[in-house]
Amino acid sequence: MEFLTIDLFKAMLRQALDEIKKREDEFSQLDAVIGDADHGTAIVTALSAAVKAAEKGAEFKSMLNDMGFGVMLETSGSTSTLLGALFLGMADYASGIALDAAGIKTMFSGGLANVMKQTQARIGDKTMMDALIPAVEAMQTFTSGDVRELFKAAAMAARQGAEQTINMKANYGRARNYGERSIGYADSGASSWSCMINAFAECIIK
Numbered sequence: 001m002e003f004l005t006i007d008l009f010k011a012m013l014r015q016a017l018d019e020i021k022k023r024e025d026e027f028s029q030l031d032a033v034i035g036d037a038d039h040g041t042a043i044v045t046a047l048s049a050a051v052k053a054a055e056k057g058a059e060f061k062s063m064l065n066d067m068g069f070g071v072m073l074e075t076s077g078s079t080s081t082l083l084g085a086l087f088l089g090m091a092d093y094a095s096g097i098a099l100d101a102a103g104i105k106t107m108f109s110g111g112l113a114n115v116m117k118q119t120q121a122r123i124g125d126k127t128m129m130d131a132l133i134p135a136v137e138a139m140q141t142f143t144s145g146d147v148r149e150l151f152k153a154a155a156m157a158a159r160q161g162a163e164q165t166i167n168m169k170a171n172y173g174r175a176r177n178y179g180e181r182s183i184g185y186a187d188s189g190a191s192s193w194s195c196m197i198n199a200f201a202e203c204i205i206k
């Protein structure tokens with residue numbers, strides 16, 4: 001596949017929301033280990049706002065802007081700040097109604113750069129960044145122009161990154177206070193963001 005059309009991207013977002021809803025309780029239970037057990041609700045609420053805002057989208061840049069502002073205006077908390085930042089950062093580097101592999105890479109690296117302005121967390125801190133950073137990096141090192149394979153590579157990297165959080169000690173935010181007790185469980189945010197990126201790939205592959 002050579003291009004990601006706007007309609008396909010909307011289908012990917014809907015599939016991501018469906019998959020995240022299925023695992024909502026799991027994400028909240030993971031958050032309960034080192035947090036306040038609200039992550040399932042938070043990510044479903046935030047992504048729902050983005051999907052709703054995307055419905056009328058006719059062009060990548062304005063649609064991603066609407067999604068980012070939709071998330072930030074309709075929901076609150078760190079999950080919505082980070083997801084909103086992703087879409088707003090993507091908006092800065094996307095345009096038109098179809099993107100090739102190079103355009104997708106640029107769009108996601110713009111999204112990651114904007115998320116990095118919102119959080120100091122990096123790889124190894126046991127946060128959603130452990131899924132997002134490897135996924136976007138996998139895209140950047142991918143050399144073929146096949147959009148399907150591009151998302152597959154990102155999904156695999158996100159999954160591996162999320163799995164690696166199981167053995168990590170929380171090193172960011174309030175979760176740091178839990179120290180050793182955080183080891184043995186995947187991070188809720190890394191798990192949900194990995195779920196989202198994997199749903200993107202599954203939607204595009206079928």
Ligand SMILES: [Mg+2]
Nearest residue numbers: 035036038039
């Ligand atoms: Mg929480």
